[in-house]
Each structure stands twice: as structure tokens, then as C-alpha cells.
Amino acid sequence: MSDEHFPVIVVGAGLAGCAAAYRLAKAGYDVLLLERGKRPGGKNVSGGRLYSYALEALMPGEWLDAPLEREVRREMIMTMTERGAVTVNGLLSPNHSGTSYTVLRSKLDGWLAKKAEQAGALVMTGVTATEIVIKDGKACGVLVGDERLEADIIICADGANSLLAENAGITNKVTMENIALGVKLVVGLPEQTINDRFNLSGEDGAACLMVGDCTKGLAGGGFLYTNKESLSLGLVVDASSIKSAKTNIADMIEELKEHPAISPLIVGGQLLEYSAHLIPEGGLNMMPKVFDNGLMIAGDAAGFVINSGLTLRGMDYAILSGIAAAETAIKSIQAADYSAEQLNQYEVMLRLNVLSDMETFKKVRGFMKDTAGLYTAYPKLAETIFKSIFTVDGRPAKRISKVMINSILSHTSVWQLIKDGVKGALSL
Amino acid sequence: MKRLSVDERLARNKFESNDETPHIIIDRQECRNCVHKACIYSCPAERYQLNADEELIFDHVGCLECGNCRLVCEKLRESKPGYKWNYPVKGGGVIFRQG
Ligand SMILES: Cc1cc2nc3c(=O)[nH]c(=O)nc-3n(C[C@H](O)[C@H](O)[C@H](O)COP(=O)(O)OP(=O)(O)OC[C@H]3O[C@@H](n4cnc5c(N)ncnc54)[C@H](O)[C@@H]3O)c2cc1C
Numbered sequence: 275m276s277d278e279h280f281p282v283i284v285v286g287a288g289l290a291g292c293a294a295a296y297r298l299a300k301a302g303y304d305v306l307l308l309e310r311g312k313r314p315g316g317k318n319v320s321g322g323r324l325y326s327y328a329l330e331a332l333m334p335g336e337w338l339d340a341p342l343e344r345e346v347r348r349e350m351i352m353t354m355t356e357r358g359a360v361t362v363n364g365l366l367s368p369n370h371s372g373t374s375y376t377v378l379r380s381k382l383d384g385w386l387a388k389k390a391e392q393a394g395a396l397v398m399t400g401v402t403a404t405e406i407v408i409k410d411g412k413a414c415g416v417l418v419g420d421e422r423l424e425a426d427i428i429i430c431a432d433g434a435n436s437l438l439a440e441n442a443g444i445t446n447k448v449t450m451e452n453i454a455l456g457v458k459l460v461v462g463l464p465e466q467t468i469n470d471r472f473n474l475s476g477e478d479g480a481a482c483l484m485v486g487d488c489t490k491g492l493a494g495g496g497f498l499y500t501n502k503e504s505l506s507l508g509l510v511v512d513a514s515s516i517k518s519a520k521t522n523i524a525d526m527i528e529e530l531k532e533h534p535a536i537s538p539l540i541v542g543g544q545l546l547e548y549s550a551h552l553i554p555e556g557g558l559n560m561m562p563k564v565f566d567n568g569l570m571i572a573g574d575a576a577g578f579v580i581n582s583g584l585t586l587r588g589m590d591y592a593i594l595s596g597i598a599a600a601e602t603a604i605k606s607i608q609a610a611d612y613s614a615e616q617l618n619q620y621e622v623m624l625r626l627n628v629l630s631d632m633e634t635f636k637k638v639r640g641f642m643k644d645t646a647g648l649y650t651a652y653p654k655l656a657e658t659i660f661k662s663i664f665t666v667d668g669r670p671a672k673r674i675s676k677v678m679i680n681s682i683l684s685h686t687s688v689w690q691l692i693k694d695g696v697k698g699a700l701s702l
Numbered sequence: 703m704k705r706l707s708v709d710e711r712l713a714r715n716k717f718e719s720n721d722e723t724p725h726i727i728i729d730r731q732e733c734r735n736c737v738h739k740a741c742i743y744s745c746p747a748e749r750y751q752l753n754a755d756e757e758l759i760f761d762h763v764g765c766l767e768c769g770n771c772r773l774v775c776e777k778l779r780e781s782k783p784g785y786k787w788n789y790p791v792k793g794g795g796v797i798f799r800q801g
Pocket residue numbers: 285286287288289290291308309310311314315317318319320321322323324325401402403404431432433434438456457458508509510550551552553572573574575578579586587588589590592789
């Protein structure tokens with residue numbers, strides 16, 4: 275298989291890589307998709323809620339057959355203290371726009387890679403690309419050990435811990451300041467039990483985001499998603515905070531299981547899997563040059579993720595960037611021009627969606643990392659207000675406004691609250 | 703749900719690891735000079751541990767391939783002599799069945 279030549283090689287059969295390969299194959303172009311896992315999806319982890327608009331953009335109508343778990347209809351936000359929690363719980367009306375589905379990546383990526391294959395892509399699994407070959411300033415192939423595969427265009431979609439682009443010197447090394455570590459438990463439970471516990475009917479699903487004691491004061495948060503017959507429970511914590519606090523996130527997730535607001539939801543469940551994965555959260559600050567001569571970088575490898583605090587989005591951006599990379603590659607092949615000037619079209623396309631969203635949220639990460647109150651004082655405040663309102667102990671009643679003011683003063687200074695409020699309003 | 707140790711959790715996963723060729727290499731002797739030993743508490747699979755002689759032991763089998771140790775350890779990050787972080791080859795390592 276030495277020195278084979280392809281118009282396009284895509285490295286990584288995650289959502290970005292599968293989307294790119296699918297689009298290219300569908301348009302009739304030869305494309306080789308390389309995946310280091312034994313099968314596509316076997317190395318991938320997500321929360322995960324996927325917004326369906328991205329699937330619709332990729333494969334109109336066809337995505338309805340994809341192995342999606344449940345449509346999210348119940349949204350919950352939980353602020354947690356050590357033993358308590360205040361939860362906002364809303365049910366979205368049917369036919370709301372912007373639907374999202376819970377997904378399990380092992381199934382979803384496998385399905386998508388199969389679709390790419392059926393469209394004509396050559397998918398090779400169990401193949402770890404070790405290097406991008408650069409000749410005369412242009413990416414012209416990849417090395418798999420000693421073997422060399424040549425291509426006019428390389429689409430590098432190798433995920434958050436992207437060794438390829440980094441080793442080729444195309445991107446700067448990512449630093450832990452720009453990365454979060456996610457850990458996740460998939461807990462098996464019967465479908466009906468899940469429906470009863472989360473107050474769901476039929477195939478509807480719930481998404482619960484947690485902030486506060488679940489991360490023991492560190493910047494980050496928790497998530498709980500309902501799948502068909504399992505729950506995805508996890509934590510996402512800033513990697514540099516873990517290092518400086520010397521806290522073990524492997525213990526943190528077990529403590530979360532025992533939290534009084536979580537344990538009744540998972541009781542009786544069987545652990546099906548324990549996983550971990552990095553998340554690039556640096557936003558535009560860490561974004562590398564996403565194209566060069568003969569090369570485009572897509573998905574997590576390019577840092578296309580937004581963590582707004584209440585939503586974590588990377589899967590939809592991975593798909594959108596995969597589509598943009600494929601369309602740019604097609605134009606480039608038609609023009610027989612693989613230069614950076616030609617591939618600049620990729621960034622132009624991304625500015626319409628991925629990059630403009632990242633611009634909108636560019637200050638959020640700083641706010642989330644620097645506002646310590648989000649993880650300790652404010653969840654306590656929410657609980658105290660709740661307690662005060664609902665505590666009736668025979669002592670003289672207080673007006674609710676007074677209860678709230680007293681609670682606020684006991685947990686934070688008014689000045690701090692105003693400062694955080696203003697910062698939050700400007701960055702969120 | 704009862705609390706599970708990391709090893710109990712890893713036992714539910716599927717691994718096809720190659721025992722002979724670890725994808726991550728560290729230098730035990732050199733690690734003695736490391737002041738932070740951040741790998742120990744930053745690894746979600748607790749693959750880095752100190753033995754009774756305060757020597758760092760690393761077991762690549764059970765690695766979740768997240769890459770966090772590569773970020774927190776300067777020596778792995780810079781591929782200093784005796785240190786190397788790579789993905790497993792030929793489809794080896796963890797195989798997530800859920801993801
Ligand atoms: C805990 C957690 C929760 C998350 N929650 C959400 C969520 O709810 N919603 C959301 O939208 N996003 C979420 N994200 C982010 C989302 O998972 C990612 O943004 C998304 O998976 C990125 O897709 P990708 O295709 O770019 O990368 P990946 O899915 O990581 O795919 C990269 C692929 O490349 C392969 N690969 C890597 N190196 C090589 C190589 N050298 N040779 C061959 N193959 C290689 C890998 O095996 C993998 O298949 C979450 C992430 C985590 C970790």
C-alpha cells in the first residue's frame with residue numbers, strides 16, 4: 275500500500291471527519307478516511323447532546339434514521355451545594371425549533387462512517403496516522419508508521435488531543451489553560467425507570483446541567499443526560515485547576531453519584547462504561563491557523579467548541595466544519611489549486627457560523643474561570659433563599675424581599691455580586 | 703449506586719491493550735526529580751502511582767487515552783529523553799462501546 279495517492283485524505287472518523295468524508299463521497303470524489311480506533315466511534319466520548327440542525331445541514335432528512343437516543347424536551351439547571359440543590363426544570367413544548375438529541379458516540383460515529391462508506395468513501399480503521407508529510411511547504415500526505423499515503427489535500431480531524439497538526443508544527447501546542455478534562459459514567463437503567471424518574475413520556479429525553487459543589491469549587495460543571503436505556507453522568511473541569519488544586523476528578527465523579535440530588539436518579543443502575551476525554555475550551559484565543567497549503571483542520575483539532583456555562587457545543591461545530599472543509603476541498607480540486615490562498619475559502623465559510631458564534635462567546639471562558647462565586651457562594655445563596663422562603667418554624671414571618679436581601683448579604687458582598695453580574699452580562 | 707474504585711470502573715470497559723509496547727513512556731529515575739508529580743492526581747484512570755519506595759509506577763493498560771498527562775507533565779509534553787506520549791497503534795487500547 276506504499277505511495278498510494280488520493281485526492282483527499284481525512285484523518286479521524288469522529289463527527290468532523292465523518293462529515294467531511296461523507297460530503298466528499300456523496301459529491302463523487304475519492305476520499306480516504308483513516309481512523310485509529312478498531313471501529314469508528316470506539317475512541318470517542320461526548321456528553322452528549324447534539325443539536326439536529328447540524329445533521330440536517332449534513333444530510334437533509336437522512337439523519338432521521340441515525341441512532342439518536344432521545345429528543346431533549348425537559349431542560350434542567352441544577353445549582354448544587356454540598357448536600358442540597360436548587361433546580362430549575364422546564365418542559366419545552368412540542369415542535370419547538372432548535373431540537374436536540376442525546377447521543378452515544380460509539381453508535382453514532384459508527385453509523386455515520388458507514389454512511390460515508392456507502393457513499394463511496396474508503397474507510398480504514400485501526401490505522402494511526404503518525405505524521406503529516408510536508409514537502410516544499412505543502413502538506414502532501416500522511417505517514418502510517420513507515421508507510422506513506424499521498425494526497426492533494428489533508429483534512430486533519432483528529433480531535434482535541436491533536437498530535438498530528440502539532441507535530442507538523444502547523445499549530446501551537448495546546449496548553450492545559452485552554453483545556454478541560456471530562457469524565458463520564460454511562461449507567462444502565464430500564465427505559466420505564468428513566469421515564470418515571472425524569473417525568474418523561476415516550477421517547478422524550480431530559481438534559482440536566484449542574485454547577486456548584488459537583489466540581490468542589492473548581493471551574494467547570496456537571497451533566498446528566500437520559501439515553502434510551504441509560505444515563506450519561508459526567509463532569510467537565512478545567513485542567514489547570516485540577517493540577518493546581520491537586521484534586522482527583524476520578525473521585526469527584528464518585529462523590530457526585532452520592533449527592534442527595536443525584537443518587538435517587540441513578541439508584542439501582544449498572545455501570546456500563548467509564549470514560550475520559552479532553553475538551554478544547556480556549557475558544558478564539560487558542561484557535562490555530564485552520565488551513566495551510568494542502569491542509570485544513572476541522573472539529574476539536576481546530577478548537578471549535580463553545581462552553582457557555584449552560585451549554586457545551588462541539589459536536590455541531592465539528593459537523594459544520596467537516597462540511598465546510600469538504601466543500602472547500604471540492605472547489606480546490608475543481609480548480610486544481612491546493613494552495614493556502616485557495617483554501618482560504620474554508621475560513622470564509624466558517625465565518626458564517628462556527629467562527630461568528632465563537633466571536634459572540636469569546637469572553638465567556640474568562641468569566642467562567644475567574645468567577646469563583648459561581649461554584650461556591652452562588653449555589654449556597656440559591657439554597658439559602660429557598661430554605662428561608664420555605665422554612666416555617668413558628669418564628670415571626672419575614673417578607674420575601676427581606677429574606678432575599680439577608681441571604682445575599684450572608685453569602686457575598688453586594689459589590690462582588692454587582693461586579694459579577696456586570697461581567698456576566700457582558701460576557702454571556 | 704455504590705461507590706466504585708477506578709479499577710472496578712475500568713473493569714467494565716473493553717480494552718485490547720498490547721502488553722509489550724506501552725504507548726506512553728516515562729523514566730522512573732528521572733521522575734524522582736519531579737516536584738509536582740501532577741500525573742498522579744490528574745490521570746482519571748489513576749495509571750500513575752507511587753510504590754512503597756516512592757518510585758513512580760506507570761501502567762499503560764487501562765489508559766483511557768484522554769491525553770491529560772501529556773498536558774500536565776512538561777517532560778511528556780516536550781518528549782524529553784525517556785518520555786514519550788503516543789496513541790496506541792493498530793487499533794489497540796480502549797474500545798468505548800458507549801462513548
Ligand atoms: C465529557 C464531554 C462532554 C461533551 N458534551 C458535549 C455536548 O453535550 N454537546 C456537544 O455538542 N459537544 C460536547 N462535547 C464536545 C464534543 O464531544 C466534541 O466537540 C466532538 O466530539 C468533536 O468531534 P471531532 O470529530 O472534532 O473529534 P473526535 O470526536 O475526538 O474525533 C477525532 C477522531 O480522530 C481519531 N484520531 C485521532 N488521532 C488519530 C490519528 N493520528 N490517526 C487516525 N485517527 C486519529 C480519533 O480516534 C477520533 O475518532 C463534549 C466533550 C466531552 C469530552
